[in-house]
Amino acid sequence: MNRKEDRKLRVLFVDDSDYVLQSLRRMLWDVNDVCDMEFVVDAAQALALHCQHSFDVIFSDLQMPAMPGWELLEGARRVYPAVRCFVLSGNPSPADDAKAIGLGYRLIEKPCSPSSLKSALFGVKDEAPLPVLAEEGSCHERAP
Amino acid sequence: MVLGYSLLAKYPATVIKLRAYVENMVSGELPDRISLFKNEDDITAIESAMNFILSRLRGRLHTVEVQKTQLEDQLFQARKMEALGTLASGIAHEINTPLQFISNNVQFLKTACDGLLRAVDTGPSPAPNIVGGGPEMKLAFLRKETATAIEQSQEGIARIADIVRAIRDFADTGASNDKAPLDLNEAIEATIALTKNKWKCSAAIATQFDPDLPRVACVATEIKRVLINLILNAAEALAAKAKSASVKDGQIFIATGCEGESVVITVRDNGLGIPQQIQNRIFDPFFTTKEVGQGIGEGLSFVYSSVVNRHAGRLTFESIEGEGTTFRVCLPLGGPPSLRTGAVTTSRLGQT
Numbered sequence: 001m002n003r004k005e006d007r008k009l010r011v012l013f014v015d016d017s018d019y020v021l022q023s024l025r026r027m028l029w030d031v032n033d034v035c036d037m038e039f040v041v042d043a044a045q046a047l048a049l050h051c052q053h054s055f056d057v058i059f060s061d062l063q064m065p066a067m068p069g070w071e072l073l074e075g076a077r078r079v080y081p082a083v084r085c086f087v088l089s090g091n092p093s094p095a096d097d098a099k100a101i102g103l104g105y106r107l108i109e110k111p112c113s114p115s116s117l118k119s120a121l122f123g124v125k126d127e128a129p130l131p132v133l134a135e136e137g138s139c140h141e142r143a144p
Numbered sequence: 145m146v147l148g149y150s151l152l153a154k155y156p157a158t159v160i161k162l163r164a165y166v167e168n169m170v171s172g173e174l175p176d177r178i179s180l181f182k183n184e185d186d187i188t189a190i191e192s193a194m195n196f197i198l199s200r201l202r203g204r205l206h207t208v209e210v211q212k213t214q215l216e217d218q219l220f221q222a223r224k225m226e227a228l229g230t231l232a233s234g235i236a237h238e239i240n241t242p243l244q245f246i247s248n249n250v251q252f253l254k255t256a257c258d259g260l261l262r263a264v265d266t267g268p269s270p271a272p273n274i275v276g277g278g279p280e281m282k283l284a285f286l287r288k289e290t291a292t293a294i295e296q297s298q299e300g301i302a303r304i305a306d307i308v309r310a311i312r313d314f315a316d317t318g319a320s321n322d323k324a325p326l327d328l329n330e331a332i333e334a335t336i337a338l339t340k341n342k343w344k345c346s347a348a349i350a351t352q353f354d355p356d357l358p359r360v361a362c363v364a365t366e367i368k369r370v371l372i373n374l375i376l377n378a379a380e381a382l383a384a385k386a387k388s389a390s391v392k393d394g395q396i397f398i399a400t401g402c403e404g405e406s407v408v409i410t411v412r413d414n415g416l417g418i419p420q421q422i423q424n425r426i427f428d429p430f431f432t433t434k435e436v437g438q439g440i441g442e443g444l445s446f447v448y449s450s451v452v453n454r455h456a457g458r459l460t461f462e463s464i465e466g467e468g469t470t471f472r473v474c475l476p477l478g479g480p481p482s483l484r485t486g487a488v489t490t491s492r493l494g495q496t
Contacts (some may be wrong), residue, residue, distance in 0.1 A: 007440060016344075017241050019296050022246035026289050029281065030255065044483035065345045066392070090240035109241040 009125050011037045012055040014072060016064040027114050031121065047075050047122040054080040057124050059117075061098065073105065079088075084124050088112070089123035090136040124144070158187055162319045163196070174198060174205075219263040229250035237341045238307055240299030249293040256281065256290050303337075310334040310368075326367060328400055328407060335371040343379035346386050347394030347413070360475050366450045367475075373443040374411040374471055379468060381415030388416070406457070414468040423463060451475070470471070 015021050021039040038053070040046040043064050050058070058076055062069040067079060073085045085105040089096060092107055098105040108120065158180050165178045175196060180191045259281050310469040336349055343349060357403050360367075375396065382394030397412040418426060427448040451459040 017243045017245065019300065020241060020248070022296065023245035023252070023293065025250040026293055027248040029252070029285070029289075063341070063345070090331075092238035110240045111247050114248055 007037045008033075009057065009121070010030040010037060011035050011053045011121065012046060012053075012058045013037065013060075014041075014043055014058065014062055014064070014065045014069070015039075015040045016041060016066075017061075019079070020061075024117075028118070028121075031052060031118070036123065043069075045093075047072060047079070050076050050079055050083075055083055057084045057086070057121065059086045061110075062087050062092070070078060070099070072105075084127075152166045153337075162190070168397055174201060179188075186387075197269050219353055233342070234305060235311065235338065238337070239304055242303045243308070246297045246300045249297045252293055253290060256286050259286070277356075306334065306337055310338045323361045323363055323427060326407060327357075327359055328360050328367070329353040329355075329357055331364065331368055332398055332400065335368055335375060339372055339375050339379070341374055341383070343394075343396065346379055346383035346392070347396045349375075349389075349396045349398065352397070352399040354399075357400050357402065357407060360407050360477060360478060364473060366454065368445045370450050370473065371411075373447050374473070377443060377471075378411055378413035378415065378469070381413050381417075385415045403474070407477060409473040410474075411473075412468060412470040417465040417467055417469055418463040419465060426461075427459075447471075 001058055013024050018041050020106075021041060025037065025039050031037075038049060038055070041059075045067055046058075046060075047067075049055075055057060055076075058073060060069040060072050068105075071085050071091075073087065074127070076083050076085070085103070085110055087096070087100055088108045088110050089106050090110040092109055097107055106120065109115070154202045155347060159236060161180055162178075163177060175198070177195045180187050180193060187470050277394045332351065333352070338349070368440070375398075378396045379394075382396070386394060393414070395414045395488065399410045399412075401408050401410075420445070426444050448459050454474055457475040460474075
C-alpha cells in the first residue's frame, strides 16, 4: 500500500479575509475525505496551530495586516521544514515572483480558479509520499 | 543740402518714436501696431515691416497661450491619474479579494446545484438528509452554506461595484473643473474603501460623520484626491511608527461636521507627529521626508492648493511629536465664487 494514502493531507489556509476562507471551506467540501483542512484568519494563530499539527501544505495570502505571508511561511518552515508552501497574492510584483522561486514556494495569483487551487492541492498529494508524522508533535521537537 | 536738412529734421523725431516703440516692446508691451511718419518710403518700409513682425508675434503669442492652457489641463489630468496609479496595485487587491471568494462560492453553488438536480432526477436518497450523487453533501450543510454563499457573494459584488464607481468618479475627465454639490460623508466612505490596502497593515480607521451634513459645492475629483492624500499621509505616518517603535496601535479618525458657514473634515492619526522644524514646510511643493523613489512630496502641496486656492477653504493642522497629527479641512458652504481663479470674496448670495 502506498505510504501517501496512510493518512489525510493536512492543509492550512491563511488569509486576512474571513469571506475568502469561508468560501474555500465551502468550495473544498468534497475533498474533506482526503484532506484535513484548517482555515485561519490570523497569521500568529496559524503559526501556533502549525506547531501543534505540522501541516503538510500551507496556502498563505501575502498581504496580511498583522504578519506578512513571507514571515508566516518562514516561521512555518522553521517549525517543520518539509511543509509545502503556496503564496497567494492579488498583485504580485516581479520581486515576489523571484522570492517565491528562490524559496521553493509556489506563487498563485489571485483571483485563482477553484480548479487551479484544487490541482495545486492534489499536485502536492501526488508529488511525493507524505512523511509519517508523530501525532500532535510539539514546536520544540520539530525545531531544527 | 536741402534734402539733407529735411532728412535731419525728420529722422530724429522718427527715430525717437521708433526707439520708444522698440523699448516698450523690449519691456514686454506689444503695441497694436506702430505708426511713424507716412511720407518717406524708407520709413514706411520699416513701419510695415515692423507691423508684419508684430502681427506674426501676436499670432505666435496666441498659439502659445492656447498651448499653455492645454498643457495645464493635461498636467492636471496627469497628476490626477498619477494619484490613481499610486493606488492601482492596492485597488487590484481590493477587487481581487471579493473576486476570489465569489469565484469559490459560485463553484460551491454549482456542485450544490448539480447535487440537488441529481436528487430531483433520481428521487429521494436512500439515506435521509443527503443530497445524492458524487460525494455526499448533507442537507443541513447545504441549506446553511448555500444561503451564506449567495449572501456573501452579493456583498462581494456590491463591494466591487463600489470600488469601480469610485475609480470612475475619480478618473472622470469630463467634469474636472465643474463644481457640484458633493456628499462628503459618502466621498470619505468611498475613499476609505479605495485606499484600504494602503492603510490596513498599519492602522484601523474610525469615522464619526455628521448625518445632517449639507452637501458642499466643490470639484468632486479634487476633493476626493484631497481625502486620498490625507488618508495616505496618516497611513504612512502610522506605518513609520509601527516600523520604528514596533507598536501596532495605529488609529486614523475621520470626522465631519458643520461649523458656522463651513463644513469641517478632521483627519487625525496617532502617529509620530510632524517634527517642529519641518512643520512650516509640509505644504511646499516637492517637500518630502520620504526616501528617493518613494514619492515626490506633491501630496500635501496639492491638498493645500486645492482647498485654499481653488475652493476658498482653510487647511490647518496640529501636530505633537510622538502623539500624532490632526488635519482640518474647512470648506465654505456657499462654495468658492470662482474655482479657477480662487478669488475670495466676503459676500455670498443665495447661501442656505
